[in-house]
Amino acid sequence: MAIVIKEFVQMRRDRITFAMMIGIPFMQMILFGFAINSDPKHLPTAVLSADNSTFSRSIIQAMENSGYFRVVKVVQSEAEAALLIDEGDVQFVLNIPEQFSRKLLRGERPALLLTADATDPAATSNALSAFRSLTESVLARDLEGPLSHLRRPPAPLQSIIHTRFNPEGITQYNIVPGLMGVVLTMTLVIITALAMTRERERGTMENLLSTPVHPIEVMIGKIIPYIIVGYIQMCFIVLAARYLFHVPLAGNLLLLLVVSLLFIAANLGVGLTFSTLARNQLQAVQMAFFFFLPSILLSGFMFPFRGMPPWAQRVGEVLPLTHYLRIVRGILLKGNGIHEITPNMWPMAIFLVVALSIGFKRYRRTLD
Amino acid sequence: MSEGFSPAISVKDLTKSFGDKVVVKKLSLQVEQGEIFGFLGPNGSGKTTFIRMLCGLLRPDSGSGICLGYNIVSESAKIKPNIGYMSQKFSLYEDLSVRENLNFMGRMYGIPRQRLAVAEIMEHMGLSRFAEQLAGTLSGGWKQRLALASCLLHKPKLLLLDEPTAGVDPKARRDFWDDVYSMAALGITALISTHYMDEAERCHRLAYLSYGNLLAVGTADEVTASSGLATWSISGKKMHELSAQIKALPGVELVIPFGNTLHVCGHDELLLSQSLHAMKNSEYRLEKIATGLEEVFISLMQDQGDS
Numbered sequence: 001m002a003i004v005i006k007e008f009v010q011m012r013r014d015r016i017t018f019a020m021m022i023g024i025p026f027m028q029m030i031l032f033g034f035a036i037n038s039d040p041k042h043l044p045t046a047v048l049s050a051d052n053s054t055f056s057r058s059i060i061q062a063m064e065n066s067g068y069f070r071v072v073k074v075v076q077s078e079a080e081a082a083l084l085i086d087e088g089d090v091q092f093v094l095n096i097p098e099q100f101s102r103k104l105l106r107g108e109r110p111a112l113l114l115t116a117d118a119t120d121p122a123a124t125s126n127a128l129s130a131f132r133s134l135t136e137s138v139l140a141r142d143l144e145g146p147l148s149h150l151r152r153p154p155a156p157l158q159s160i161i162h163t164r165f166n167p168e169g170i171t172q173y174n175i176v177p178g179l180m181g182v183v184l185t186m187t188l189v190i191i192t193a194l195a196m197t198r199e200r201e202r203g204t205m206e207n208l209l210s211t212p213v214h215p216i217e218v219m220i221g222k223i224i225p226y227i228i229v230g231y232i233q234m235c236f237i238v239l240a241a242r243y244l245f246h247v248p249l250a251g252n253l254l255l256l257l258v259v260s261l262l263f264i265a266a267n268l269g270v271g272l273t274f275s276t277l278a279r280n281q282l283q284a285v286q287m288a289f290f291f292f293l294p295s296i297l298l299s300g301f302m303f304p305f306r307g308m309p310p311w312a313q314r315v316g317e318v319l320p321l322t323h324y325l326r327i328v329r330g331i332l333l334k335g336n337g338i339h340e341i342t343p344n345m346w347p348m349a350i351f352l353v354v355a356l357s358i359g360f361k362r363y364r365r366t367l368d
Numbered sequence: 369m370s371e372g373f374s375p376a377i378s379v380k381d382l383t384k385s386f387g388d389k390v391v392v393k394k395l396s397l398q399v400e401q402g403e404i405f406g407f408l409g410p411n412g413s414g415k416t417t418f419i420r421m422l423c424g425l426l427r428p429d430s431g432s433g434i435c436l437g438y439n440i441v442s443e444s445a446k447i448k449p450n451i452g453y454m455s456q457k458f459s460l461y462e463d464l465s466v467r468e469n470l471n472f473m474g475r476m477y478g479i480p481r482q483r484l485a486v487a488e489i490m491e492h493m494g495l496s497r498f499a500e501q502l503a504g505t506l507s508g509g510w511k512q513r514l515a516l517a518s519c520l521l522h523k524p525k526l527l528l529l530d531e532p533t534a535g536v537d538p539k540a541r542r543d544f545w546d547d548v549y550s551m552a553a554l555g556i557t558a559l560i561s562t563h564y565m566d567e568a569e570r571c572h573r574l575a576y577l578s579y580g581n582l583l584a585v586g587t588a589d590e591v592t593a594s595s596g597l598a599t600w601s602i603s604g605k606k607m608h609e610l611s612a613q614i615k616a617l618p619g620v621e622l623v624i625p626f627g628n629t630l631h632v633c634g635h636d637e638l639l640l641s642q643s644l645h646a647m648k649n650s651e652y653r654l655e656k657i658a659t660g661l662e663e664v665f666i667s668l669m670q671d672q673g674d675s
Contacts, residue, residue, distance in 0.1 A: 006468070203459045206455045
């Protein structure tokens with residue numbers, strides 16, 4: 001295919017676009033892979049302690065050991081503690097009241113106050129739940145012998161939590177496979193929309209169409225190189241996931257590659273449709289972003305899908321990225337096979353058919 | 369030339385409109401094989417639309433046409449391999465080198481022994497020394513030669529050239545016409561749209577299109593003769609002052625300044641002659657001359673504008 005060869009030569013010439021195709025996945029990988037962590041640890045904590053005892057010391061010790069808290073300051077007054085929270089210097093203030101240990105020993109159930117700066121709930125929620133459980137376990141260790149009656153009686157039932165697929169809750173395991181879908185959406189929609197619009201804007205489309213090559217062949221020729229680019233980006237991310245982020249690749253990579261074709265094609269369909277609507281390259285990019293934003297926000301890449309209100313979930317269900325994320329995470333983390341991912345295949349297929357038919361229809365019209 | 373002596377292009381009542389605007393109105397035209405056919409008319413007169421319909425880029429609303437023996441509506445796939453279309457705007461890739469552009473076009477047409485053919489055409493068109501240069505960095509004249517080379521690469525039987533010499537210097541234009549003549553000698557038909565009168569006169573036959581209407585067809589002589597215009601040339605001093613006076617005379621339809629002379633035209637030869645001789649004095653030299661294409665076309669354009 002002549003156009004495929006030409007497209008690659010042009011891609012090589014157009015340094016900026018080429019850099020974008022390689023640079024964007026790389027940058028996103030660094031940003032999302034290393035910088036984003038939904039389970040923040042070592043949060044700065046101040047301690048206001050009016051009780052210097054074994055118990056208070058082991059509570060502070062246990063908090064630091066949990067990994068979520070880092071005691072950065074010991075303060076002397078409530079006012080000082082409040083100021084630290086207000087100014088955002090610390091996330092938490094632990095307030096151990098006077099005679100904490102004495103009351104504890106008397107069985108008076110003394111209060112232990114943890115003040116949290118909860119402006120960002122995501123930042124504090126894990127630390128708070130860790131705090132709740134550690135207070136019980138810590139004291140259980142110290143309350144020995146004659147004090148053992150102060151221990152909490154065991155709960156009448158046992159709750160066992162089995163966190164599968166990502167027991168340590170490492171954010172990267174979720175983000176990095178998801179990145180594959182995001183990177184593909186971004187590059188493929190933008191680049192295809194651009195590549196087609198560019199031909200028309202520069203007047204070269206006319207020349208292509210005056211050749212014996214059929215208009216559909218022209219389009220396919222324009223699309224194939226970007227499918228290849230998409231696959232290269234995918235391989236790049238899979239390799240990075242494996243060797244840089246040590247994501248356990250549980251599933252069948254070949255299956256992933258095959259299924260991805262559907263997703264890539266769906267995105268190309270969108271890009272193609274945009275290219276027939278856009279008058280120039282700037283508009284094409286704007287439209288691509290119009291599609292990209294809901295994709296990244298509503299698909300479950302950034303925020304948990306099930307946490308969204310029903311209407312947002314319905315919008316999300318339409319987007320191919322939503323389904324692709326489930327498939328990628330399913331295959332890579334859960335080791336899903338063809339059977340488990342099928343429910344997410346057909347929404348993408350429907351999207352593909354709709355996007356392509358609009359694209360083709362508009363494409364035919366623009367020839368006239 | 370399997371079609372024998374049948375015309376290269378023959379269209380009947382071809383009509384095309386965009387929205388409410390009729391761009392080409394019931395156009396009927398024949399172009400013989402091996403002919404260089406000039407296509408003239410003001411901007412927006414439908415020349416480009418007509419050419420695009422011939423090469424299958426646009427579908428006519430009504431009317432029919434035969435191009436190289438094939439129906440332009442239903443058989444455009446068979447026409448395309450045999451035409452070389454050069455659009456108004458440079459439509460090759462500025463970020464590809466001359467050789468890459470030609471290789472690409474060669475592949476698009478699926479020509480055999482493409483590398484050799486590309487080398488030959490570059491040699492023939494004098495493009496060899498620019499082979500590895502990016503097309504975007506060529507000067508206007510060389511870009512035009514590259515575009516022509518890419519049209520000729522697949523040895524078409526018909527060239528459709530849409531304002532090929534717009535913005536090109538006179539030397540490059542002359543070289544271009546030399547090439548067109550040598551193509552015509554090989555039996556290749558060329559349909560060329562242009563705004564230049566000197567180029568119009570180089571064509572075997574020409575047509576004048578204005579706002580979708582075909583106003584004149586024929587050889588340059590036929591067109592001027594059928595216009596029925598009589599032309600006088602007046603030369604002397606202070607011509608621009610005189611120009612206003614002459615315009616007001618009965619029978620004068622057109623006054624065109626050519627440097628220090630004025631060309632005065634009118635359809636009523638007798639009336640024009642009387643008017644001019646009436647104001648004649650020793651300061652001016654009055655002379656009856658043959659009507660040129662320029663006068664005819666400006667007159668046609670003016671008439672069209674009045675209606």
